[in-house]
Amino acid sequence: xxxxxxxxxxxxxxxxxxxxxxSIFFPILIVSLVFALILxxxxxxxxxxxxxxxxxxxxAWLGLACFSAITVLSILAFIFxxxxxxxxxxxxxxxxxxxxxxxxxxGSLWGEPTWGTWWVWDARLTSMMxxxxxxxxxxxxxxxxxxxxxxxxxxxxxxILGAINLPIIKYSVDWWTTLHQPASIKLxxxxxxHSTMMLPLLSMLLVLVLYGALIFLMKYKTEIIxxxxxxxxxx
Amino acid sequence: MMSNFIFMNGYGIFxxxxxxxxxxxxxxxxxxxxxxxxxxEKEFLLELQTLPEAxxxxxxxxxxxxxxxxxxxxxxx
Numbered sequence: 286x287x288x289x290x291x292x293x294x295x296x297x298x299x300x301x302x303x304x305x306x307x308s309i310f311f312p313i314l315i316v317s318l319v320f321a322l323i324l325x326x327x328x329x330x331x332x333x334x335x336x337x338x339x340x341x342x343x344x345a346w347l348g349l350a351c352f353s354a355i356t357v358l359s360i361l362a363f364i365f366x367x368x369x370x371x372x373x374x375x376x377x378x379x380x381x382x383x384x385x386x387x388x389x390x391x392g393s394l395w396g397e398p399t400w401g402t403w404w405v406w407d408a409r410l411t412s413m414m415x416x417x418x419x420x421x422x423x424x425x426x427x428x429x430x431x432x433x434x435x436x437x438x439x440x441x442x443x444x445i446l447g448a449i450n451l452p453i454i455k456y457s458v459d460w461w462t463t464l465h466q467p468a469s470i471k472l473x474x475x476x477x478x479h480s481t482m483m484l485p486l487l488s489m490l491l492v493l494v495l496y497g498a499l500i501f502l503m504k505y506k507t508e509i510i511x512x513x514x515x516x517x518x519x520x
Numbered sequence: 521m522m523s524n525f526i527f528m529n530g531y532g533i534f535x536x537x538x539x540x541x542x543x544x545x546x547x548x549x550x551x552x553x554x555x556x557x558x559x560x561e562k563e564f565l566l567e568l569q570t571l572p573e574a575x576x577x578x579x580x581x582x583x584x585x586x587x588x589x590x591x592x593x594x595x596x597x
Contacts, residue, residue, distance in 0.1 A: 292585070300592075333529055334531040336528070340542045380549075383545060394537050398530075398534050510557075510561060517579060
């Protein structure tokens with residue numbers, strides 16, 4: 286089973302997926318932008334400022350999803366000794382960092398017209414900022430720790446420590462009184478968001494997922510080539 | 521109609537800044553990632569070129585990745 290996770294197999298599969306994403310990305314991006322900026326109605330209370338939700342919410346979701354994946358893969362890599370998972374994590378981290386950064390900045394741009402402030406130290410915003418710091422330290426550990434075994438241990442530790450922050454981000458709006466609104470979309474529960482807004486939100490989510498996948502594929506291919514380059518003389 | 525779309529009842533600056541930031545930062549990361557990938561592909565091929573002919577043939581026969589990189593680069597060049 287683990288042979289499936291060999292760099293050669295993954296490299297060849299990724300090349301095919303990358304081509305497919307390249308061919309569908311721009312049409313989906315254009316359609317999603319038309320939905321988000323033109324066809325979707327303004328909110329009754331927030332007016333057009335609500336359109337920021339179409340980039341803010343998917344960015345936040347993906348920032349959290351990337352770190353969740355990094356944590357799970359770090360644990361699996363430790364149990365099953367699959368080094369490849371660390372290369373996957375190394376490729377995922379910059380994407381997660383970008384999405385978390387975008388969620389914070391677009392949230393700030395949304396906060397000014399709706400709350401009257403760019404930033405407050407409430408639980409949701411602060412925990413998201415902590416997530417960004419976890420991403421930065423995770424990336425820096427790959428960059429600056431040269432001894433591989435130590436690097437793998439430190440990166441796993443950061444991933445596991447960062448995972449404690451994930452439920453805090455998710456439930457911060459329920460556990461504490463925050464300026465940030467509670468979740469409008471919950472799995473398995475009827476949503477408080479209308480379908481005319483839900484459709485652009487989901488299509489923008491698809492765009493960002495495809496974008497993230499594209500960057501991940503390129504970064505992961507880079508990692509595989511780097512490893513293969515080291516071992517080329519031994520082939 | 522057009523000015524409504526641009527100014528969005530006074531919220532245009534916030535909405536366009538958000539979408540613009542996402543698109544620009546996404547594009548920058550894409551360019552940076554692609555540049556690094558191309559750099560490593562070139563370095564890999566250079567390394568391959570330095571090998572003796574027999575060894576090079578052996579690598580190309582045994583490494584699907586080396587083949588793939590060689591094919592992709594010959595298409596783009």
